[in-house]
Amino acid sequence: MFKAFILxxxxxxxxxxxxFQLAISYRLEFFLRILTILFVVTTFYFISQIFIGSGTRFSEWRDPLAAWITGLAVLNYFMTGFSSLANAIRSEQMQGTLESVLLSPISVPTVVVASSAWDFVLVTFHSSLYLFFGWLFFDVHFRGSFLLALIFLVLTTLVLACLGILSASFAMVFKRGDPFGILLGTGSALFSGVFFPTQLLGSGFHAVSRMLPPTYGLDGIRRVLIEGQGLAEVSEPLVTLLIFLAVLLPFSLWVFARAVRRAKREGSLIQY
Amino acid sequence: MNATQAQPRRDRIISIDHISKTFPTPLWRLRKFFRRSIKPPVQALSDVTFDVRAGEIFGLIGRNGAGKTTLTKIIATLVQPTSGAVKVGGFDSVRDDEKVRAQVGLATAEERSFYWRLTVEQNLMFFARLYGLSDALARRRIIELVEQFELKDLVSRRFGELSTGNKQRMAFARAMLSKPLVLLLDEPTRSLDPLAAARMRSLINSLAGGSPPTTILLTSHNLTEVEELCARIAIISRGRIRALGTPKELRAEHRQTERVRLTVNGLARERVHQILNNDADEIEQQDNALVVSFTRETGDDRFDRIVRALHDDGGKILSFETERATLLEVLESYEQEHEAGEES
Structure with a gap:
């Protein structure tokens, strides 16, 4: 029992x-990434100065800098949840190390999840930097329950990880040209309210936005952190995310198992 | 060592039972729908059956594309067979794939299977953890292996900075991390200098003879090495096992003849021609002696007849050499047989 948990x-x-060892072997890239985040937050700070005193009917957007950096931090996280699983497989395939990893007594799903673990560590650090720089240099204050915001973050990331599993299944069979990545990557930035309120989209596009899990995640996190709303007030996006998870989790695992079987049958597991 | 200990264990560790593998055409339904050309499926293996016994060094030889790599990958559970079954240590390679992998180590000459920016130690540590070794145990094992594979001075060097030979040693060291029951070796000495290659061969022998013995399946194009190391050899051609046996058995099965070269002096070339009539295939002058070459059926009286004739006429036999079929000739003959069969 202990071994089954520890191993x-x-x-x-x-x-x-x-x-981590690979990341620190590229030290310059590590520091440049931190600098990039600082530049992005600073740029959005100056853009936000254009809107000072103009007022808005969207309560979450009264402090646009807070809305943007929350959006960017969370989008970063969501995209990692979604893309890292497929990227893990693809990058091991391209490096040529997948075969040696798969030769160890470890299941393919464990390889996929474990390979993306570092991405989550790194994105947690990067996302925190968006919020930290906003607070430290530009006087952005967050209120509400950080725990509730974290629940939203984890839940949305899990939903997106299910889509990521579908994407990894696609990468395993078709190798490239993953439609999930294209749709979710570009779609989320446009339709999920990262840079502007989704209400500004016309009714047709607003319907698209309501089909995307990040819309609910972002909405929930902003309402908690910026408006200070509690559990009762954010129950609608929370329940919606739970429904997404209940449907997508078993479906994506089923598709993934089939993809692994197919790749082993075709002998294409290590090809890219 | 008592008699029981001295007896090698003969239980079957790898059991390959009527394995066939056909690689299907990827996405053929989709291609058919879009009316794209569909390449026929590739049959890589056909009805392959053999066993490898505990502690045995078993060689698999064949030309490129013969099916060696596919078979090795099926044993290592990276590819599933289309039909048939492979068992390693009693575990099925499809149903119990993780248990099979826990018992198998694979060392190939593929350099890209390591992380080039990590050091020797970091690479080995990563793979040791994947095999479930605790950090303390992994460190001890790595110290043993870097000693054994002469990598001790290179532990802090990045993998990308190693020479090709040292990279190959690393692959071998990694395969041995979990002390596997079965070791699959692909061209184990390809990039090594002659001395290092000899040491590697000695190491392979000692692993097979160790306690517990490591069972080794070796694929190589170096036929001399295969012959030197392997107790039994399978010749694979176009996905089928064409012959299997000890090197001696394979040669005997292939050709029942041997080439004999006698070095004689005391006789003139013309005289030897006369007395041997048509018995000799070739008579060459070499310095002060004559070299008489002929081919005989194993066990016939041609050798005796020629030696007597030369001796009775005053000739003195200085030396003789016999040359039986090499493994390369055996391999070539199976390929030629197959090609002739295809043409007819």
Whole structure:
């Protein structure tokens, strides 16, 4: 029992340590990324100055800088949840290391999840930097329950990870040209309210926005952190995300198992 | 060591039972729908059956594309067979794939299977953790292996900075991390210098003879090495096992003849021609001696007849050499047989 619990954790840790070691072998890139985040937050600060005193009917957008940096931090997280699983497979395939990893007594799903673990560690750090720089340099204050915001964050990331599993299944069989990535990557930035309120979209596009899980995640997090709303007030986006998860989780795992079987049958598991 | 210990264990560790593998045409339904050309499926293996016993070094030889790699990957659970079954240590390669992988180590000459920006130690540590070794145990094992594979001075070097030979040693060291029951070796000495290659061969022998013994399946194009190391060899051609046996059995099965070269002096070339009549295939002058070459059926009286004739006429036999079929000739003959069969 103890071994069954410890062994997968030890393997996940192995991947995190490996990716940390690889990341610090590129030190310059690490520091440039931090600098980029600072530049982005600063740029949005100056854009937000254009709207000072203009007022808005959208309560979450009264402090546009807070809305943008929350949106960017969360979008970053969501995209990692969605893309890292497929990227993990693809990058191991391209490096040529997938075969040696798959030769160890570890299941393919564990490899996929463990390979993306470092991405989550890194994105947590980067997303926190958006909020931290906003607070430190530009006087952005957040209120409400951070725990509730975290629940939204985890839940939305899990829903997106299900789509990520579908994307990884696609990468395993078709190798490239993943439609999930294209639709969700570009769609979320446009339709989920990262840079502007979704209410500004026309009714047709607003319907698209309501089909995307990040819309509910972002809405919930902003309402909690910026407006200070409680559990009762944000129950609608929370329940919607739970429904997404209940449908997508079993479906994506089923598709993934089929993709792995197919790749092993075709002998294409390590091809890219 | 008592008699029981000295007896090698003969239980079957790898059991390959009527394995066939056809690689289907990827996405053929989609291609058919869009009326794209559909390549026929590729049959990589056909009805392959053999066993490898505990502690045995088993060689698999064949030309490129013969099916060696596919078979190795099926044993390592990376590819599923279309039909038939592979068992390693009693576990099925499809149903119990994780248990099979826990018992198998694979060392290939593929350099890209490591992380080039990580050091030797970091690479080995990562794979040791994947095999479920605790950090303390992994460190101990890595120290043993870097000693054994002469990588001790290179542990802090990045993998990308190693020479090709050292990269190959790393692959071998990684395959041995979990002390596997079965070791799959693909061209184990390809990039090594002659001395290092000899040491590697000695290491392979010691692993097979160790306690517990490691069972080794070796694929190589170096036929001399295969012959030197392997107790039994399978010749694979176009996905089928064409012959299987000890190197001696394979040669005997292939050709029942041997080439003999006698070095004689004390006789003139013309005289030797006369007394041997048509018995010799070739008579060459070499310095002060003559070299008489002929081919005989194993066990016939041609050798005796020629030696007597030369001796009775005053000739002195200085030396003789016999040359039986090499593994390369055996391999070539199976390929030629197959090509002839296809043409007819």
């Amino acid at each position: 997968p954790l030890r393997r996940v840790r192995a991947f995190v340590v490996r990716d």
